[in-house]
Structures are given as structure tokens and as C-alpha cells.
Amino acid sequence: MLKLMRAVVFSFRLLMHERGRLIASVGGVTFALLLMLLQIGFRNALLDSAIQLLREVDADILVINKEKDPFLARNRMHKERLYQALSVEGVESASPLWIALEQWKNLEEETLHPIRVIGFNPREPTFLIDEVNENVDKLNRIGTAFLDSHARDSYGKLPDGIAQVSLREIEIVGSFPLGTDFEVDGSLLVSDETFFELTRQSPDWIEIALLRLKPGAEMNRVLENLALTLPGDVRAFSKAQLIDRDLDYWRTGTPISVILLVGVALGFAVGVVICYQILYTEVLDHLAEFATLKAMGYGDSYIQFVVMVESVLLSALGFVPSLVLGSFMLAVLGWSSGLPAGISLGDALNVGLLAVSMCTLAGTLALRKVRNLEPAELF
Amino acid sequence: MTSAANKAIEIAGLDYSFGTGETAKQVLFEIDLSLEPGEFAIMTGPSGSGKTTLLSLVGALRRPQGGQLNVLGHDLNTLESPGLESYRQQLGFIFQLHNLFPALTAFQSVQMAGDLHPEAADQMDDRIRALLTQLGLGERLDYRPHQLSGGQRQRVAIARALVHRPALVLADEPTAALDGENTEIVLGLLAELAHERGTTVLMVTQDARVFESADRLINLVDGQLDSDVRLSE
Structure with missing residues (x-):
């Protein structure tokens, strides 16, 4: 020694x-x-x-278009799937999420930058972000939005709080921390009504159905029942499953x-x-x-x-x-x-x-x- | 008559060549030599006569090619690791070059040799200090090689070779870098080891100042034993 x-x-x-x-x-x-x-x-x-958006949604199970791989890819499904999922035993509530890619205009530099616009029903629990949940009532007024506080500077400053997104004016009434990814410089959270007005998308076609389970409901059994109940154009994943699937996609695919x-x-x-x-x-x-x-x-x-x-x-x-x-x-x-x-x-x-x-x-x-x-x- | 087993060094018909085949150059021819425990022998001879090669063979730094070589009871013709390492630990090598690690102080350099003999660890540090002091380096224990003169470095190397009281000292021109006073000190140390502790000393040197300290003077010429004189007789 x-x-x-x-x-x-x-x-x-x-x-x-x-x-x-x-x-x-x-x-x-x-x-x-x-x-x-x-x-x-x-x-x-x-x-x-x-996976940062996926982490922040308030859901036990997510129902998505079966072609939606990875999660950030945009593949919609009919809203009827949400009601079908809600009918499955063990599911307590379901709320829709709409997502669109729009153009944000940097008013200082007169340049356009892609931004992810996420629409949700402010009256339903959708996110796990405190900044959103504490101020969600502000989004009830049409034409308002929360801007990602971790978004890149490319969106420029807004001296009077009015932004221009896809040629429409929108008032920024709050912020939330999410961050950029390899597709966009940031995200915008809006109410469902603002979303339809801003993007001209149909309310009937949603991006994701967020399901929350009843207390005591068994996750695997609910997933099995969802697989039996839902048509073949959609798939249901637990949140953890979807995070793992996406990480695997980005790691290996x-x-x-x-x-x-x-x-x-x-x-x-x-x-x-x-x-x-x-x-x-x-x-x-x-x-x-x-x-x-x-x-x-x-x-x-x-x-x-x-x-x-x-x-x-x-x-x-x-x-x-x-x-x-x-x-x-x-x-x-x-x-x-x-x-x-x-x-x-x-x-x-x-x-x-x-x-x-x-x-x-x-x-x-x-x-x-x-x-x-x-x-x-x-x- | 002393039996072969009691000899410190027993060499019989030793040959050695550098290289192989047509380019081989034989440097030692049929050497027969034996040294008793406690004998202080000086080996001399002209440059290229095979003195250093013989020294390195006795030190198990080279493997014999022909003849028999038994040292301290070990058959060096067949000695393999780990026996090789434990054999070398019984020796004290003094090379022409000091080969001290620049990162180590004089004390630490000598300690490297002491570490191979942990059974004496308790007294080893005291012995290192005493030996370096005896060699005139008592004030320079914490000096690194670049802070020492050539002679002082050589004395550190000598202390490193002697600190564990080896059974056999093999020295190649150990006094070449030393002045008269320090040569006397080193020779005194070697003679003391030989005569009081039974250490066998085989020293290669051309330095005529040291011949009278030895018990035997062996002369090697062209790879052959030219003369072997017992000076004490």
C-alpha cells in the first residue's frame, strides 16, 4: 500500500x-x-x-395522428377523436390543442420569422406552466397572446406590446418560459378563438387531444381501451411513452x-x-x-x-x-x-x-x- | 576452498556477441572469473575491451549467450521475471550517467531505491539522510538535479545505489565526475561495505587513483581476461 x-x-x-x-x-x-x-x-x-412542449402539457395520455412522428411534426386529426377518447372508461377529461406555424414580423427590422402558434381552451387545464395558469384569463379576450420569454431576439422588441403575426395584429399580454427549437425561434400561446382567427384553421381539426385520467384509473388498461375504441388513424400514448419515442427518434433517426x-x-x-x-x-x-x-x-x-x-x-x-x-x-x-x-x-x-x-x-x-x-x- | 554456491560471482566460459549472423561482433571470449563475498574488485582495460558488457551481464541487464553465469546464488542464464526484479534489488548499480529524475530532490531520488525494501522503511529515511550527509550533501537534501553540480548529482546516484546495503555493487566509472576528496569518500564507503558488511564490489574504472583501494585488479583486453591480480596478497 x-x-x-x-x-x-x-x-x-x-x-x-x-x-x-x-x-x-x-x-x-x-x-x-x-x-x-x-x-x-x-x-x-x-x-x-x-420534447420541451411535450413536457409542459397537462396530460396523462396524448392522442395524436398516427403519422405524427416526431411530436413536433404537424399532423392533425378530426376533433371527433377527442370525443371518442373521452368516452373511454377511466378518462376524466380531454382538451384539444391546435398548433400552426405562422410568420412573426420583426417590426424593427421588417423581417419575417417563423413562430409556433399554439391554441388551447383557456377554461380547461392544458399546461403545467405556472406563468400561463396564473394569467390564463388574460387570453379570454380575442386578439391577445402570451409570448415565449425564452424566444430568440430575432422577433425584435415590442414598444407598445402589439405584434404582427401573419399580417394580423395581436396584443402580447403576458409571457411564459418555453424556448426555441430547431424549427422555430419561439412560441406564441393563444386562446382557441384567437387561434382560429389568426390561422384561419378549422376548429374541427385538432393537433393533439390531451387526456387526464380519473383518480385510480389504470394507465395501461385505459391505453388498451383507447386502442380498441379509436380508429386506426390515431394513436394514444402515455406522456412518458411519447417522450421516450421522441427522444429515440431524435437520438437514432x-x-x-x-x-x-x-x-x-x-x-x-x-x-x-x-x-x-x-x-x-x-x-x-x-x-x-x-x-x-x-x-x-x-x-x-x-x-x-x-x-x-x-x-x-x-x-x-x-x-x-x-x-x-x-x-x-x-x-x-x-x-x-x-x-x-x-x-x-x-x-x-x-x-x-x-x-x-x-x-x-x-x-x-x-x-x-x-x-x-x-x-x-x-x- | 570455497564452493561455487558460496561465491558472489561465478563466471565460466562466458561468451557474448553483439548482433547476429555475419554482422555479429563477439566482445567477450571464454571469460572465467569468480569473486568472493566482500571482495572489492576493480576491472580495467582499454576502451572496447568488454568491461561494461561484462558488468551489464553480471547485473542481469543482458542475457548470457554462452557459458555459465551465477551471481548471488542465481543462475542468470535462466533467470526470468519476477526473479529477475528481486535479483536486481539485491544489487547496487552506479552508472556513468546519474540518470536522476529532474522532478525528484536528492532525498527523494535515494528514497526510490529505499522504497524497494519496505521491511526497512522505518529506518530508511534516517539512513538516506545519514548517507547523503556522509557524501557531503547534508545541506542539499531538498535540491533537485538542476540545482546540483555534476559531482553532486553523481554522489546522489551513488547514495541511491548503496542505501539499501546491496549484496553486490556494480559500478561503471563512479568516480569520473568526482574530485579527489569526494573520490576518497566514495571509495571509503565502498570499502566499508565490502569489508564490514560483506558486499562484493565490482567496479569498472580507468581512474588509477582508485586502484589501491581494491582487493583485486582484473584487466580485460579484447574481450579476454588478460590478468587477475590480488592486490592484498
Whole structure:
């Protein structure tokens, strides 16, 4: 144990000795880890933004057009499906959601930007967003809307609170936090009546039916009954099922998610190369000293352990600044884009593991030089 | 007559070549040599005569190609890891170059050798201080190699080779970088180890100042044992 502790201290001393080289080394590892963290942050933004609306609806079960995949794709269904779902045992209430993509005019720059307009019945529970529920009465007046407070700046400022959406004026009477996604810069919440006036859509064709279960109703049984009752053009999902389905779609069914994963892999590869260069140079510079250790009776395993500890220390030293920098950069990105970009504790731990794997792989490659080391070369 | 098993070093018909096939160059020819425990032998001879190769063979840094090589009861012809490592731990190597880690202080460098002998860990730190002090480095225990002169670095390397009281010291030009006073100190240490603790010392040197400290003077010429003189006789 003492020998092990001494070996760790020895590795630490070797790594810390040359401050200039240490700073450059930690900088290199930090850079590679930062690449990975940002790619993971972007991917999180993609996934979170895709399901953020879904998370905020007040529903146990959602009935949607069977072609509506992913959830953000617009595929309507007849409102009759909502009444059919309401007739199923265990369903307490059902409320419709209408969604349309309209053009918001930036009045300062005279430019048009897509915005998602979501219509709902203000008298029925629809969202889990406090800002909406506390002020929902304001939407009863036709021609009013709540604007997404996390929307991008591209919508411009509204000095008198009057916006122009698809050539119609609308009064912004409140806000709610939702955020942007890869389709729109933000969302607008309106009452059903304002929605029909604004979009000219038929009230009979709804986007989603939000179902809430009676207390004690069994979710799986209600889902089975809905599948038996509803026609084949729609499908019913529990909220959790739909979130999982959508996350799976964005994780595996889209090129951008794969591209971001390739980005993580590239960051890993860059990190391995950087770490390898650092550790190989370290080994090469101390080849005679390591050979002397072998001549003294230290085994290959001891030297390998020392280099591997160096690689783990290097990954730890690079991880901390990369986490701080990465979190800061993703926060700036989230603030400027409205995307929910960030790093979860699980992601941070994963990157920590990737950091250790990256450096130990590089250490293993660098150790090939030590394995071939012959102390006789000292003479 | 001492039996082969009690010899510190027993060499019989030892050959060694560098390279293989037509390009092979033989550097040692049929060497027969034995050293008793506690003997202080100096090996000398012209450059290229095979002294250092013989030293590295005895230190198990190279594997014998022909003949027999038994050291401290180990058959070096067949010695493999982990026996190889434990054999090397019984030795004290002093190389021409100090090969000190730049990151380690004089004390820590010597401690690296002490760490291989944890049974003596309690007294090891005291022994390291005492040995470095004896070698004139008592005020420089915390100095790193770049803060030491060439001679001081060499003395740290010597302390590293001797601190664990090895059964056999193999030294390659250990006094080359030392002044007269420090050469005397190092030779005194080696003689003390040999005569009071039974350590066998085999030193390669061209430094005529040190010949009189030895018990034997072995001369190697063109890879062959040219003379083997017992100075104490």
C-alpha cells in the first residue's frame, strides 16, 4: 500500500515538475474535453428542445395522428377523436390543442420569422406552466397572446406590446418560459378563438387531444381501451411513452444527432492524440531514468502504473477547467439562442469517464516505448 | 576452498556477441572469473575491451549467450521475471550517467531505491539522510538535479545505489565526475561495505587513483581476461 501511495506521489511529482509543459498539457486535454462537452451540450439542446412542449402539457395520455412522428411534426386529426377518447372508461377529461406555424414580423427590422402558434381552451387545464395558469384569463379576450420569454431576439422588441403575426395584429399580454427549437425561434400561446382567427384553421381539426385520467384509473388498461375504441388513424400514448419515442427518434433517426455523436468521437480521438503526444514525450524524456528504475529492480508493471496514474491525473486536471468553460459556453449559447443547452450531472460524469478513458488509452499507447525498454542501453 | 554456491560471482566460459549472423561482433571470449563475498574488485582495460558488457551481464541487464553465469546464488542464464526484479534489488548499480529524475530532490531520488525494501522503511529515511550527509550533501537534501553540480548529482546516484546495503555493487566509472576528496569518500564507503558488511564490489574504472583501494585488479583486453591480480596478497 505504501509502495502504491509512493508511486502515485511519484507520478504527481513527474507531472507537476515542469509547469510550462504541464499548463500546455492540461490546455490540450481541456481543449479535447471541451470539444466533447460542447457536442454533448448541443445534442442535449436538440433532445430537450424537441420534447420541451411535450413536457409542459397537462396530460396523462396524448392522442395524436398516427403519422405524427416526431411530436413536433404537424399532423392533425378530426376533433371527433377527442370525443371518442373521452368516452373511454377511466378518462376524466380531454382538451384539444391546435398548433400552426405562422410568420412573426420583426417590426424593427421588417423581417419575417417563423413562430409556433399554439391554441388551447383557456377554461380547461392544458399546461403545467405556472406563468400561463396564473394569467390564463388574460387570453379570454380575442386578439391577445402570451409570448415565449425564452424566444430568440430575432422577433425584435415590442414598444407598445402589439405584434404582427401573419399580417394580423395581436396584443402580447403576458409571457411564459418555453424556448426555441430547431424549427422555430419561439412560441406564441393563444386562446382557441384567437387561434382560429389568426390561422384561419378549422376548429374541427385538432393537433393533439390531451387526456387526464380519473383518480385510480389504470394507465395501461385505459391505453388498451383507447386502442380498441379509436380508429386506426390515431394513436394514444402515455406522456412518458411519447417522450421516450421522441427522444429515440431524435437520438437514432436524425442525421444531426449522429453528426453530434461523431463530433464527440472526434473530440475523443483528438484528445487521445494530444494525450499520447504529452505522455509519449514525458516517457521519452525520462527514458534513461525509467531504464535506471528497471535496473534497480522496479518491474515493468510499476513503470506502467506510474505512467497510467500520470494519465489519470492529466485527465482530472483537464476535466475541471473543461467543465467550467463548457458550462459557461453552453450557458452563453442557451442565453443567446434560447435553446436549453446545458450539461447534466450524468453528462458531466460521462465526460469524466471519457476523459479517463482517453488519457489511459493514450497512456497505454505511450507505454509501448517502456515495454521495449532495455536497461542495458544505459551502458 | 570455497564452493561455487558460496561465491558472489561465478563466471565460466562466458561468451557474448553483439548482433547476429555475419554482422555479429563477439566482445567477450571464454571469460572465467569468480569473486568472493566482500571482495572489492576493480576491472580495467582499454576502451572496447568488454568491461561494461561484462558488468551489464553480471547485473542481469543482458542475457548470457554462452557459458555459465551465477551471481548471488542465481543462475542468470535462466533467470526470468519476477526473479529477475528481486535479483536486481539485491544489487547496487552506479552508472556513468546519474540518470536522476529532474522532478525528484536528492532525498527523494535515494528514497526510490529505499522504497524497494519496505521491511526497512522505518529506518530508511534516517539512513538516506545519514548517507547523503556522509557524501557531503547534508545541506542539499531538498535540491533537485538542476540545482546540483555534476559531482553532486553523481554522489546522489551513488547514495541511491548503496542505501539499501546491496549484496553486490556494480559500478561503471563512479568516480569520473568526482574530485579527489569526494573520490576518497566514495571509495571509503565502498570499502566499508565490502569489508564490514560483506558486499562484493565490482567496479569498472580507468581512474588509477582508485586502484589501491581494491582487493583485486582484473584487466580485460579484447574481450579476454588478460590478468587477475590480488592486490592484498
